[in-house]
Each structure stands twice: as C-alpha cells, then as structure tokens.
Amino acid sequence: MANFSKSGVPRFAAEVYQNAYLPEGGREVNAIVTVTATGGGTSGGLPLFAAGTDPAGTGAGAGAGTGTGAARGHGGAPHAAVVIMVDCSGSMDYPPTKMRNARDATAAAIDTVRDGVAFAVVAGTHQAAEVYPGGGRLATAGPTTRAQAKEALRKLSAGGGTAIGTWLRLADRLLADADVAVRHGILLTDGRNEHESPQELRATLDACAGRFTCDARGVGTDWEVKEVTGIASALLGTADIVADPAGLAADFTRMMETAMGKEVADVTLRLWTPQGAQVAFVKQVAPAVEDLTGRRTESGPRTGDYPTGSWGDESRDYHVCVRVRAAEVGQEMLAARISLVLPAPDGGTRTLAQGLVRAIWTDDMSASTSINPHVAHYTGQAELAQVIQQGLDARKSGDADAATAKLGRAVQLASASGNEDTAKLLAKVVDVVDAATGTVRLKAKVTEADEMTLETRSTKTVRVKK
Numbered sequence: 001m002a003n004f005s006k007s008g009v010p011r012f013a014a015e016v017y018q019n020a021y022l023p024e025g026g027r028e029v030n031a032i033v034t035v036t037a038t039g040g041g042t043s044g045g046l047p048l049f050a051a052g053t054d055p056a057g058t059g060a061g062a063g064a065g066t067g068t069g070a071a072r073g074h075g076g077a078p079h080a081a082v083v084i085m086v087d088c089s090g091s092m093d094y095p096p097t098k099m100r101n102a103r104d105a106t107a108a109a110i111d112t113v114r115d116g117v118a119f120a121v122v123a124g125t126h127q128a129a130e131v132y133p134g135g136g137r138l139a140t141a142g143p144t145t146r147a148q149a150k151e152a153l154r155k156l157s158a159g160g161g162t163a164i165g166t167w168l169r170l171a172d173r174l175l176a177d178a179d180v181a182v183r184h185g186i187l188l189t190d191g192r193n194e195h196e197s198p199q200e201l202r203a204t205l206d207a208c209a210g211r212f213t214c215d216a217r218g219v220g221t222d223w224e225v226k227e228v229t230g231i232a233s234a235l236l237g238t239a240d241i242v243a244d245p246a247g248l249a250a251d252f253t254r255m256m257e258t259a260m261g262k263e264v265a266d267v268t269l270r271l272w273t274p275q276g277a278q279v280a281f282v283k284q285v286a287p288a289v290e291d292l293t294g295r296r297t298e299s300g301p302r303t304g305d306y307p308t309g310s311w312g313d314e315s316r317d318y319h320v321c322v323r324v325r326a327a328e329v330g331q332e333m334l335a336a337r338i339s340l341v342l343p344a345p346d347g348g349t350r351t352l353a354q355g356l357v358r359a360i361w362t363d364d365m366s367a368s369t370s371i372n373p374h375v376a377h378y379t380g381q382a383e384l385a386q387v388i389q390q391g392l393d394a395r396k397s398g399d400a401d402a403a404t405a406k407l408g409r410a411v412q413l414a415s416a417s418g419n420e421d422t423a424k425l426l427a428k429v430v431d432v433v434d435a436a437t438g439t440v441r442l443k444a445k446v447t448e449a450d451e452m453t454l455e456t457r458s459t460k461t462v463r464v465k466k
Helices: 097-112 143-155 164-176 198-208 225-234 245-260 373-397 400-417 420-426 448-456
Strands: 011-017 021-023 028-038 080-087 118-124 128-132 182-189 213-219 239-242 264-272 278-286 297-300 303-311 314-323 332-343 349-362 430-434 439-442
Touching: 011 332, 011 373, 028 264, 028 332, 028 349, 028 373, 080 097, 080 164, 080 245, 097 118, 097 143, 097 182, 097 213, 097 245, 118 143, 118 164, 128 143, 128 164, 164 182, 164 198, 164 225, 182 225, 182 245, 182 264, 198 225, 213 225, 213 245, 225 239, 225 448, 239 245, 239 448, 264 278, 278 303, 278 373, 314 332, 314 373, 373 400, 373 420, 373 448, 400 420, 400 430, 400 439, 420 448
Parallel strands: 011 349, 021 349, 080 118, 080 182, 182 213, 213 239
Antiparallel strands: 011 028, 028 314, 118 128, 264 303, 264 332, 278 314, 297 303, 332 349, 430 439
C-alpha cells in the first residue's frame, strides 16, 4: 500500500487484496483494490489546486479554508455547484399531492445546500426551463438566495411531456460556466422518457459524461428502471426508487447532504499492465456494482484510465482482473500497478495513492488454488446483481422456470454473503423455502413497487466482513 497525498489535499490510500500465486501456465490474476479517502474527504475546504496552493505537494501552499467547509475555496470562491432537475410533466399531477411533495423535497434540498455553493433549479417536461435563478446562470447559496429559490418553487406546476435529455443538457450548460471543482446534478422523474428516443438520451449521456455527476430518483411506479439507473450509471451517480412521494423530502435531503460532502472531482483509477498482458475487466464492486471496463481511456504505453467521479470521506472497492503471459514455476512479475490520479492545472496528473498486483508461479497446489476471501466475496456480489436482473427479466417475459432458478440463486448468494437488505427485497418477490440451497417459489402477487425496488437496488453490495 502506498499513500502519496500531502497536507492540504485529500488523503487517498489504496490497499490490494489478492492471492498472488498461480499454477504453472496460469494467466488470470484477480485483485480487489480498496480505495479510501479521509481527512474531511478532502482538502480542508480548499479546491485541490486553488490559486496560491502548491500542486507539487511541497507544503508551500495556502492554509485551511475560511469556515464554510466544502462550499467555498481559496479567496471565498465557490468550489462546488449543483443543479436540481424536477419533473414537471403532466403525470406529476396524479395524484395531486405528488407535485406538492416534489416542491417540498426540492425546498428541503435547497435548505441543505451549504453557503457559498453555486446552485440552480430546473423544471423538466418535454423541454427544460430555468426556475431559479434564471438568465443562464447559477446563484450562490446563502439565506437570501435560498429563500428566493424556495419562493420560485411556487411557480412549479405539472403539464407537458418528458424529455430527460433536455434537462441534462441545460444542467450541463449551467454547470459548465461554474469555475468549481465539483459539479453535480440531482434528477427526479415520475414517468418514462417518452418525448425523445433512446438514442437521443444516450447521446446526451455520452456528451455529459465526465462533465458532471448526477444522482437520479424515480418517484412512484410509472417510470422505467433501466432509464433511471442508466442515467446514474453514465454520470457516476446513484439511483433509487421513492415509491411513496411522501418520502421525497427525506431522500432529497440525504442526497444533497452526500453531495455537499464531495470535495474532489475527476479522480481516475489508472491501470498499468506489463507487455503482453490484457485487462479482462475493471469493476467497482462496493458500495455498488458498476462495470468500468468499457470506459477506459488510454493514458500512456500499456496504461489506461477509468473514471471514478467525485469523492468525499468514503471508501470504495474495485475488482481488477488481468491476464498475463504464462510463466514457469518460480517466476514472479508485477501484473499491474494501480494508481489514483487527479488532473493538475499544468495538464499533468498528481498521483494520490498506489497499489501493486503481483503474480508468482508455484507448484504448490494449495497456494495456487486458494481464492482470496475479498475476491470470492465480490465475485459473488457481482453474480448476485446479475442473476437478480436475469430473474426479473424472465419473470416479466413469463418464463417461470428461469425466473425461479435465477431468483433462487440470488437468494442463496444473498444469504451466503450476509447481504440482508437484498435478501429482504427478494423475499417480497419469492417465497423462500431454503435460503442455503436457493429453493424458492415465485409469489403469485407482487406489487409493482416491490419489484421495481429490487431491480433498482440490485447492484448494491455489502463489504467483506473483517
């Protein structure tokens, strides 16, 4: 484990868990990398490379923040910006309390925005409209602007269609003008994206990826799970269901509190591999499963970068699988070098932490066949997410046998790994006869909310018990 962060910047650490031993001729190397950011999440309230600081980490930079925490950086400049996108389509009027709940939730989120954070509110229908502050700009949070924003929410009313891509593009334009380190969106929808094609939404997500992160929420049960989770996945945010609109205010408050804790953006996981090696996959496996393999961008010879988004005080786990050239017993090699890097103002990068993955060939069968507990655990959690999705898809298509088999396997995996939250959600979709063997029966009646909750939360994992 190596930690290269200095005072005045976030402290990142990387720990590697693996069984380095391979049998003669073995090629596949698996490792779990735990990345932890500590120290207020962060930079003591300062942008990581604010004017007057020292990107080289020599300690010659500016001192601590001015008392507004993550909200303001050096010289009082905002260091975070957030845009709240609220669905105002016609369906938000059914039931009539839904729109009121959305207004109350947005007001609660605005109350949670820290002083000094740049923010805006957008109303979304088949087009996007600025609610506050307007004029293509962001407001700076404070007692006056928060009160004005909440007053502006009174103008929100339901009517029109749904084209989520237009909301995201407006949020992108607003956030692009903010000279801040962390850019974030919060999106609420209650229906399907019926007024633009899937290709149009995909193009928007591709355009916005890497420019800001976004949490997405579906309220009620008339929205499409894959649309909402797809938005969150593309923009490295979280997705969830709020089946009862009355729960929106509490959920929005939690979301905004988490967003306010993010102090570092654009951290990438950089993976170097030796000549002849191939990267099989790179996945985030905790707190949720997210396959990053296809998001690789080349950053040098045999080196690729994978986006991880914004960080606060938190820890995440990544599963890296590399196929190396086969070697003979007794040989040892560096199979991968994993670094956490951050862009620097001069166009270079700053290494925040580093971990090494090794490969050692042995004729000791007990050593080479042993599976590291961390690798075994997260391999099971990734399978759990996959079989839940496969089981629900089979159930929707009317294939009861396949649904029973897949959801039974999910129950078995959830039980074995101690994933109690997922086990409880599964128990609302199947009757569990024997969790240990995965013996289940499909329930005859399942509420739409229960099925959508299981699908939306299927990628959430539990950490390895230590």
